[in-house]
Amino acid sequence: MKALVLTTGSVLGVLGGGQLGSMFTMAACRLGYHVAVWDPDPEAPAHRVATHSFPVPFTDQHILARFAELVSVVTYEWENIPAELCRALEQRKPVRPSSAVLSVIQDRLEQKGFLASNGFPVPPFAGLTDPDQLSTSIRQVGYPALCKTATAGYDGKGQWRIPRESDVREVERAILESARPGMRWIVESLVPFERELSILVVRGADGQSCTYPLAENEHDEGILRTTMVPAQGSSVVAEQAAVLARQVVDRLEGVGVFCLELFQLPGGELLINEIAPRPHNSGHYTLDACSVSQFEQQVRTTSGMPLGEVRLLSPAVMVNLIGDDAAILMKGEGCRTLLNIPGAVLHLYGKPAIRPRRKMGHVTFLGETLSLALGHAKQFRDGLANGPILSAWEPVRH
């Protein structure tokens, strides 16, 4: 890989301008860079903070030429951007992580195949090219199973649970209804995990890498709800996760920030659920709780600077603000109360409209101890669940 070190004032390009692109842009600006954001949605949050903004479709060839001319290097904020766009840009400027890495990751079947063929632990899986292959494919992995679209699924979208054989027909119909030509699916054994964990890996172009502490996640209907760090439990598991994560990203020859989502089985064994080739929602705590955030690491690895320190400065619990959570928070004294809590850091993404299941922001609760941070986060979540009661909220005392 060609060495690349940019000077401040260079323009970094980012494909995708959601909250991840926006946090990348802010981290880049802090280091003196300019950022060009390309996202078809004119209301995408990163356009607000970009130096150069391209709210045009990813298929626009004229903009492709202009964007490639303007930027020194390109990264992306999520894996569902067109791989052919990355390949075209890569002809002109370095793309990090590379389009080859993106192609492996953005298709669940390719990704699981890559992991399994390299001996990395994954849940049993099988592929299908037609919904009528569902029952045959599940026979290879067993019941209960989960069917996912091979591409373009996220936050639990494009997923169907199949608890037992008698559910196959109904799920087959549901899949058929949403099927489009050329689509493929993956079925996986629904594993009885004890905990969901994630770990961030940062890897530079020189092959040096480092991992953040292991984080423990809780999901609700497929969407990340909270992350707590450090994950509780055995340090052996944390060490295994770190080794596994570095091996996977080494094998991929990935340059950038990666996140491995893991299942911990009751015996302690770890299985890889998926890899994200970018900063991850479960790593947002790094903005407030670590010496260098995952977004600054993305800037550093993209621009060829040294990797940053990954030290956790404080235990942290991150709570996502999803859909109406943002409205509940803004009601009455909710926001004021939250901002008065020691260690509570609010991030709102500036999305113009609240929609169900849409990530509107997050709150990081920092605490001298994890239990203090957990106590604040729990009260906050209870407040969100029970309506506008945050004004009556009694903060945990130090």
Ligand code: AMP
């Ligand atoms: P994904 O979009 O693949 O990250 O899946 C979203 C969520 O669905 C995960 O965080 C898990 O809670 C659950 N899930 C996904 N795959 C499996 C699996 N093979 N077994 C059990 N739960 C799963």
